[in-house]
Amino acid sequence: xxxxxxxxxxxxxAGLDAxxxxxxxxxxxxxxxxxxxMPEQGKVFVQSESELAAINMVFGASATGKRSMTTSxxxxxxxxxxxxxxxxxxxxxxxxxxxxxxxxxxGNISPSQGDYFQATRGGGHGDYKTIVIAPSSVQELADSMxxxxxxADIYRMxxxxxxxxxxxQMMEPVVLDKKPKPPLPAKDxxxxxxxxxxxxxxxxxxxxxxxxxxxxYKLQEKYRQVQKNETRCEQYMVDDADIVIxxxxxxxxxxxxxxxxxxxxxxxxxxxRPITLWPFxxxxxxxxxxELRIFLVVEMSCGQMVDDVKLAIAGKSPVVFHGRPGGGVxxxxxxLEKIRQLTVRNSV
Amino acid sequence: xQDANNNFYxxxxxxxxxxxxxxxxxxxxxxxAMKTGHEVTCMPSYGAEVRGGTANCMLVMSNQPIASPMxxxxxxxxxxxxxxxxxxxxxxxxxxxxxxxxSLIDEMPKLDKSIEILAVPADEIAVELGNQKVANMVVLGAxxxxxxxxxxxxAAACMEDVIAKxxxxxxxxxxxxxxxxxxxxxx
Numbered sequence: 049x050x051x052x053x054x055x056x057x058x059x060x061x062a063g064l065d066a067x068x069x070x071x072x073x074x075x076x077x078x079x080x081x082x083x084x085x086m087p088e089q090g091k092v093f094v095q096s097e098s099e100l101a102a103i104n105m106v107f108g109a110s111a112t113g114k115r116s117m118t119t120s121x122x123x124x125x126x127x128x129x130x131x132x133x134x135x136x137x138x139x140x141x142x143x144x145x146x147x148x149x150x151x152x153x154x155g156n157i158s159p160s161q162g163d164y165f166q167a168t169r170g171g172g173h174g175d176y177k178t179i180v181i182a183p184s185s186v187q188e189l190a191d192s193m194x195x196x197x198x199x200a201d202i203y204r205m206x207x208x209x210x211x212x213x214x215x216x217q218m219m220e221p222v223v224l225d226k227k228p229k230p231p232l233p234a235k236d237x238x239x240x241x242x243x244x245x246x247x248x249x250x251x252x253x254x255x256x257x258x259x260x261x262x263x264x265y266k267l268q269e270k271y272r273q274v275q276k277n278e279t280r281c282e283q284y285m286v287d288d289a290d291i292v293i294x295x296x297x298x299x300x301x302x303x304x305x306x307x308x309x310x311x312x313x314x315x316x317x318x319x320x321r322p323i324t325l326w327p328f329x330x331x332x333x334x335x336x337x338x339e340l341r342i343f344l345v346v347e348m349s350c351g352q353m354v355d356d357v358k359l360a361i362a363g364k365s366p367v368v369f370h371g372r373p374g375g376g377v378x379x380x381x382x383x384l385e386k387i388r389q390l391t392v393r394n395s396v
Numbered sequence: 397x398q399d400a401n402n403n404f405y406x407x408x409x410x411x412x413x414x415x416x417x418x419x420x421x422x423x424x425x426x427x428x429a430m431k432t433g434h435e436v437t438c439m440p441s442y443g444a445e446v447r448g449g450t451a452n453c454m455l456v457m458s459n460q461p462i463a464s465p466m467x468x469x470x471x472x473x474x475x476x477x478x479x480x481x482x483x484x485x486x487x488x489x490x491x492x493x494x495x496x497x498x499s500l501i502d503e504m505p506k507l508d509k510s511i512e513i514l515a516v517p518a519d520e521i522a523v524e525l526g527n528q529k530v531a532n533m534v535v536l537g538a539x540x541x542x543x544x545x546x547x548x549x550x551a552a553a554c555m556e557d558v559i560a561k562x563x564x565x566x567x568x569x570x571x572x573x574x575x576x577x578x579x580x581x582x583x
Binding site: 214217218219220221298301302304305308377379380381 | 441
């Protein structure tokens with residue numbers, strides 16, 4: 049299965065009730081797959097007239113307590129930012145998938161990681177965050193879906209799956225986990241008809257004096273809980289490493305090949321792969337930087353996650369960046385060469 | 397491709413123009429690799445055009461977990477037209493294999509002597525079978541026969557998995573094309 053199809057089927061298994069989307073490459077396989085599979089399941093599929101409509105349909109479906117999602121690629125996700133901000137203000141769960149392509153503007157259809165800042169800083173207006181999960185294989189992309197829906201429901205916030213054109217398009221063997229999950233608490237806030245109970249109100253407009261500030265403190269407390277409980281990262285051969293690559297998504301896969309080749313040459317290289325980009329594995333990277341070692345951040349951008357790595361390390365170890373922007377993909381040999389240069393300079 | 401510990405790591409590029417069935421050939425190979433118990437990644441890449449743009453497919457097959465799915469240099473190249481051959485021939489590793497569609501490529505490329513070249517008149521063979529569109533399966537059959545990682549039979553058995561249901565009437569001719577290609581590579 050290709051990544052786009054795998055995540056679609058995994059979302060259906062996770063109990064997706066309603067899918068809303070507007071086509072854009074390189075994630076069209078999702079919309080196509082959903083247009084066939086959702087009606088088969090007796091669930092809702094709507095091809096909206098725009099990305100703006102799609103995210104607001106997600107808002108509406110989510111307000112009724114149903115699991116809903118939308119998917120798009122970079123330019124479409126930009127259009128959705130207003131809606132995502134409203135979802136945050138109304139504390140509604142939602143799952144959004146961004147299969148990133150090269151930007152800025154309409155860019156092109158090749159893979160990119162240029163939307164890191166947008167994804168991890170909230171993206172729209174206001175003081176809010178979304179949980180950002182960055183899988184690095186088709187299997188992990190599929191596995192992330194049920195976790196994304198659970199996290200969205202538990203914390204009542206948007207979970208963004210940040211993939212890229214390679215992960216969406218590439219095919220790998222996948223095993224879909226069909227085991228039923230333990231039920232989550234009932235959504236007593238949802239709009240389900242107010243017979244025999246006080247009415248629920250879903251809104252992001254808080255005009256009463258002090259009400260908005262109160263909401264924001266509540267959101268911030270929720271985000272602290274997410275940071276405490278939901279941060280994930282993978283470490284590969286970090287313990288004895290002189291040089292640690294930090295990379296996420298498909299770039300981490302390429303970087304592991306470079307780490308393996310470097311090890312064959314006797315260079316002690318390792319990899320830290322943030323799985324959640326927000327919350328960022330600041331503590332894990334901070335801990336790894338307690339010993340003096342070089343950190344090489346590799347991204348398909350001009351340098352975005354590198355800022356978070358620098359914040360985590362706070363000057364304790366040198367941080368070097370290597371990136372390919374706007375549709376360029378770093379190669380194994382390119383990363384290996386960088387590792388060689390940095391370790392030679394260090395040992396002199 | 398195979399080392400002393402019997403580990404193998406085969407990187408393949410299939411390249412041509414949109415409409416030649418590059419992606420279908422890649423999908424079939426990936427499906428067959430999965431069904432025969434190999435680790436496999438398959439990464440298609442194509443222009444925004446439906447027909448006539450560039451199309452290629454990068455595959456990695458191994459008995460070990462695969463880290464990077466990106467193929468920069470390959471053990472095997474299947475080139476379906478001249479432009480793809482010119483672009484990707486320099487990527488073939490020494491002792492590699494080149495399968496080229498000699499129906500659309502009229503001159504032999506100058507390559508390192510260690511590289512084996514098999515010129516397959518794929519379009520002609522496909523036309524003889526009754527449909528030029530199965531040229532992709534002819535070259536794939538030739539590749540499978542020469543490389544020996546997956547048998548042509550194992551690949552042919554996956555045909556129904558990768559061809560859309562409404563095209564299933566083409567399964568027999570596609571299967572024939574695989575075997576014709578394999579036969580060509582044997583002789």
